[in-house]
Amino acid sequence: MTGKNAWIRDVRRGPRPAAHLIFFPHAGGSASYYRPFAAHLGAQLDVSAIQYPGRQDRWGEPFVTSVEGLADEVVRCLSPDDTTPLVLFGHSMGASVAFETARRLADLGRPAPRRLVVSGRRAPSTFRAETYLHQADDKELLAEVGRLDGTHSELLDDPDIVGMILPAIRNDYRAIELYRPAADAVLDIPLLCLTGDADPRVTREEAAAWKAHTIAEYREETFSGGHFYLGDHAAAVCRAVERFASGE
Numbered sequence: 001m002t003g004k005n006a007w008i009r010d011v012r013r014g015p016r017p018a019a020h021l022i023f024f025p026h027a028g029g030s031a032s033y034y035r036p037f038a039a040h041l042g043a044q045l046d047v048s049a050i051q052y053p054g055r056q057d058r059w060g061e062p063f064v065t066s067v068e069g070l071a072d073e074v075v076r077c078l079s080p081d082d083t084t085p086l087v088l089f090g091h092s093m094g095a096s097v098a099f100e101t102a103r104r105l106a107d108l109g110r111p112a113p114r115r116l117v118v119s120g121r122r123a124p125s126t127f128r129a130e131t132y133l134h135q136a137d138d139k140e141l142l143a144e145v146g147r148l149d150g151t152h153s154e155l156l157d158d159p160d161i162v163g164m165i166l167p168a169i170r171n172d173y174r175a176i177e178l179y180r181p182a183a184d185a186v187l188d189i190p191l192l193c194l195t196g197d198a199d200p201r202v203t204r205e206e207a208a209a210w211k212a213h214t215i216a217e218y219r220e221e222t223f224s225g226g227h228f229y230l231g232d233h234a235a236a237v238c239r240a241v242e243r244f245a246s247g248e
Contacts (some may be wrong), residue, residue: 006058007077011038011047018083019114019245020120023049024074024094024101026120026228028145029164030056040238045245046084048203050094055168055178063171067179068095071100075108082230083116087245091230092201093176095121099213102187108141115245119194120227122206124181129199134174138166141216145169190217191242194237195231197222218242219244 008022009031021041023034031049038047050068053061064070074097078086090098095118103111122128133144142162191214195207204222211218221240223229228238 006053006061007050009034009051009233010044011049013046013048014043016044017046018044020046020048020082020089021089021241021245022048022098023047024088024090024098025050025052026092026094027176028055028092028169029094029172032056037234037238040235042242045087045242046228050097052168052172054171055102055165059164063168065171065175066101067096067175067181069244070097070175071104072100073171075104075110076112078105080110084113085110087115087117087241088113089117089119089241090121091119092121093172095119096124096176096179096181099124099181102189103185104125106187113189113213116192117192117194117241117244119230120199121194122202123193123209125183125212126206126209127183130149130176130177130178132172132174132177134177138162141170141173142166157242169203185213188216189212190219190244190247192240193218193220194230195220196223198225199227201227205208224248 025031025033032047032053041047050062051058054063062075088098088102090096098116099118102116105113133141191210193207193210195202207220223233223236225232
C-alpha cells in the first residue's frame with residue numbers, strides 16, 4: 001500500500017458529505033483504534049484515520065521521527081482538489097500533528113480545515129520540563145504506557161506483542177518529547193479542546209491555553225477519566241465533535 005492510502009485510511013466515505021473527519025492517533029497508536037468511533041458518527045461525516053509508518057501493516061517501513069515530519073507527510077497526501085471541508089481530530093501526540101497539519105495547509109494557501117479538535121494534549125504555548133521517556137529502558141517506558149492505560153495491560157505482558165509495538169512507542173515518544181512548537185502560533189479556524197479530568201498529562205490550565213492559538217471560536221469540554229478518557233466516552237465525544245463540526 002503506497003501514497004495516500006498508506007497514510008489516510010478511509011473508514012467510511014459517502015457521496016455528499018458535509019465534512020471529512022480525520023483522526024490523528026496518539027503515540028504508539030494506529031488508525032484501527034479510531035475505527036469504532038465511526039459507529040457513533042452520523043452519515044453526514046466522512047470518517048478516516050491516519051496510519052503512521054512503522055506499525056501494523058506498515059511495520060516494515062521506516063519511522064518518521066518528528067511531529068513536523070508527520071504533518072508534512074499528511075499534507076502531501078491531502079488532495080488540493082478535494083473541496084470537502086476538513087475536521088481534524090488529534091489525540092495526545094496526534095493533537096500536535098493535527099495542529100501542525102492545519103498550520104501547513106494555511107501556510108501553503110490550501111483550503112484550511114473547517115475545524116480542529118485537540119484531545120489529551122496541552123497547548124503549544126505551555127511547556128513542562130519532564131524526563132525524556134524515549135531514552136528510558138524498556139521496563140520504564142512500558143510502565144508509563146500502562147499507567148496511561150493506552151494499551152490493555154495484559155498485552156504488555158506478552159513479549160512478542162511488546163517486541164512489535166515498543167519500537168513505534170519509543171519513536172513516537174521521541175517525536176513528541178522533542179517537539180518544540182511555536183508558542184505564538186495562531187490559527188484562524190474554530191478549535192475544540194477535549195480533556196479528561198484526571199489526565200496526568202494535561203492540567204486544566206494547560207488545556208485552557210489552547211484558546212490563545214486561534215483567533216476564531218474556541219470551545220472546551222471535559223470528561224471524566226484519565227489520558228485515554230475517550231475510550232470510555234466514545235459516544236459522548238462523537239456527539240461533541242458532531243455539534244462542533246456543524247457549528248451548533
